[in-house]
Amino acid sequence: MRDNQQLHTVHRIRDRLAQCLIYSAVFLVGAVFIWILADLARGGIMHLSWEFITESPRDAGRAGGIASILISTLLILCVALIAAVPLAWSTAILLVECMPAASSFGKTVRFSLHVLAGVPSIVFGLFGNAFFSIYLGLGFSILSGGLTLACMLLPILTSTAEAGLRAVPDTYRLSASALGMTRTATLIHLILPAAAPALAAGLLLGIGRALAETAALLFTSGYVERMPGSLLDSGRALALHIFDLSMNVPGGDMPAYASALVLVTLLLCINILAMKLAYGLQRWRIMT
Amino acid sequence: MFRLIPTDRLLIAILRIFAVNTVLVLLLILAFLLLESWPVLMQLSLTRFVTDTSWHPLEGAYNLMPMLAGTLLASMGALLLAVPLGMSSALFIVFYAPSHLATLYKRLIELLAGIPSVVFGFWGLTTLVPLINQWHPPGASLLAAILVLTLMVLPLITLTAYTALAAVPDELIHNAAALGLSRWGMISGVALPAAGSGITAGIILAAARALGETMAVLMVAGNVVQYPETVFDPIRTLAANIALEMAYAMGDHRAVLFVSGLLLLLLVMVLSSIAGFLEKQRHA
Structure with missing residues (x-):
């Protein structure tokens, strides 16, 4: 009886100890992350103004704004999405709608995407430099940067689209088949509209990933900070601008803070929107 | 059909x-x-990458080992810190927090997963490095790299561990409660073993992410090619080396950088295949 009681006390103490450790770890993580965000906000907000967004950088970025850099970023993003989205979404459609889940082709595609998702971004940068910039002769340009990013985005776009399409209930497909609709019609009129929020959420996640990327763009889209005249001009992405200001430009800390704040705010908005789409979707599905 | x-x-x-x-x-x-x-x-014979005197690419000395050591040390250090913190966060979300706090905390972690590496690097450079410098100069060091990497892989570990823990069947948890197990007894005896392979897969993926991380480490690690003796010594990682030297590398030097990229890719591929294998076992 005594032993039992003792054991009970030991367990109670152990429980309390575990709980304390877990709560303090969570508190630590939360505090550090709030510290980071507060630091960025405090450092950036002083330098941030309307002129900062609408002017081009002067004096290696110490003065002026980030307008041309935002334009380059947008162009790189557009190139990446235009190249990656058709490939990724058709792959996802093929895997879900036209293949049995265990087919060997499907397995190969899934495996290669799984590997691709793990490739470090600097390795994409090396590949982009060797293939797009030199072998295809695109040089340091927005086009080669965007295409390199497109390769990086393939896995995330495909896997989110695949999950979204698989979540469309099979009854839809059966009903369409019973009505004598062709596969193409079923896909266009039924499946894609039903999966649209999931596809949009995946697209937003991809955009977030692309905006955050630095290492892959270092040797593909280049460093030039002026306004790009065409897709074959070199253009500096926002993330790369932060890197350059903080590492290579003495006295570039204030604009770097402000650029980081712009980038983080953009990414937070995009990710919150993506989450809203994804969670809203779940709720809708539970209700019906 | x-x-x-x-x-x-x-x-x-x-x-x-x-x-x-x-x-x-x-x-x-x-x-x-x-x-x-x-x-x-x-x-060159492959042994050159191990036996050369040091990394002096312009004089034809291509020893990759100090940088490989730096990469591995920084990644392992980051995992050592991030695994307990990430696991605690996941356990907190699944078993400890009231539901609204759990949702809030999970959203916070998900948002952190989206913060770009260059921003972590920038924060490390402007805040962490001066702090470490006050404690023990020079500041830009293995320790700074470990801390920044910890922040970067922590959300990944938390979210994969959360997914694995949330997938543990409710019956197991209910049975444990019916047997009168204490909360920690239930977690350590039932939930963690059941979610084990999923959690391990997440940790391996985090290791792969840490090995390949470039910009954040480049900004805080000091980038001196050497074997670090203490955590306060600056290091250079393989990925950072590629980013630093690619701009001016020519001929053999450039090719060696591609070799180090290939090495990095192979390391990451091995790790992600192990993770994939574990995931498959979990579903089988």
Whole structure:
């Protein structure tokens, strides 16, 4: 009886100890992350103004704004999405709608995407430099940067689209088949509209990933900070601008803070929107 | 099965062409890395990368070992810190927090997963490095790299551990409660073993992420090629080395950088195949 009681006390103490450790770890993580965000906000907000967004950088970025850099970023993003989205979404459609889940082709595609998702971004940068910039002769340009990013985005776009399409209930497909609709019609009129929020959420996640990327763009889209005249001009992405200001430009800390704040705010908005789409979707599905 | 009419056949053919391109991207990457590093792989014996005096690429000394050591030390240090913190966060979300707090905390972690590495690096450079410098100069060091990497892999570990823990069947948890197990007894005896392979897969993926991380480490690690003696010594990682020297590398030097990229890719591929294998076992 005594032993039992003792054991009970030991367990109670152990429980309390575990709980304390877990709560303090969570508190630590939360505090550090709030510290980071507060630091960025405090450092950036002083330098941030309307002129900062609408002017081009002067004096290696110490003065002026980030307008041309935002334009380059947008162009790189557009190139990446235009190249990656058709490939990724058709792959996802093929895997879900036209293949049995265990087919060997499907397995190969899934495996290669799984590997691709793990490739470090600097390795994409090396590949982009060797293939797009030199072998295809695109040089340091927005086009080669965007295409390199497109390769990086393939896995995330495909896997989110695949999950979204698989979540469309099979009854839809059966009903369409019973009505004598062709596969193409079923896909266009039924499946894609039903999966649209999931596809949009995946697209937003991809955009977030692309905006955050630095290492892959270092040797593909280049460093030039002026306004790009065409897709074959070199253009500096926002993330790369932060890197350059903080590492290579003495006295570039204030604009770097402000650029980081712009980038983080953009990414937070995009990710919150993506989450809203994804969670809203779940709720809708539970209700019906 | 649907009856296939010409439009459908056309659609499937087009989709197939696109999908094959997706597979080709990976092959293309491997092919070009091999192609670019081929001259050096043929010319120099592989032992040169281990036995050369040091890393002096302009004088033809290509010892990659100090940088490999730096990469591995920084990644292992980061995992050592991030695994307990990430696991605690996941356990907090699943078993400890009231539901609204759990949702809030999970959203916070998900948002942190989206913060770009360059911003973590910038924060490390402006806040962490001066702090460490006050404590023990020079500040830009293995320790700074470990701390920044910890922040970067922590969300990944938390979210994968959360997914694995949330997938543990409710019956197991209820049975444990019915047997009168204490909360920690239930977690350590039932939930963690049941979610084990999923959690391990997440940790391995985090290791892969840490090995390949470039910008954040480049900004805080000091980038001196050496074996660090204490955590306060500056280091250079393989990925950071590529980013630093690619801009001016020519000839053999450039090829050696591609070799180090290939090495990094192989390390990460091995890790992610192990993770994939574990995931598959979990579902089997």
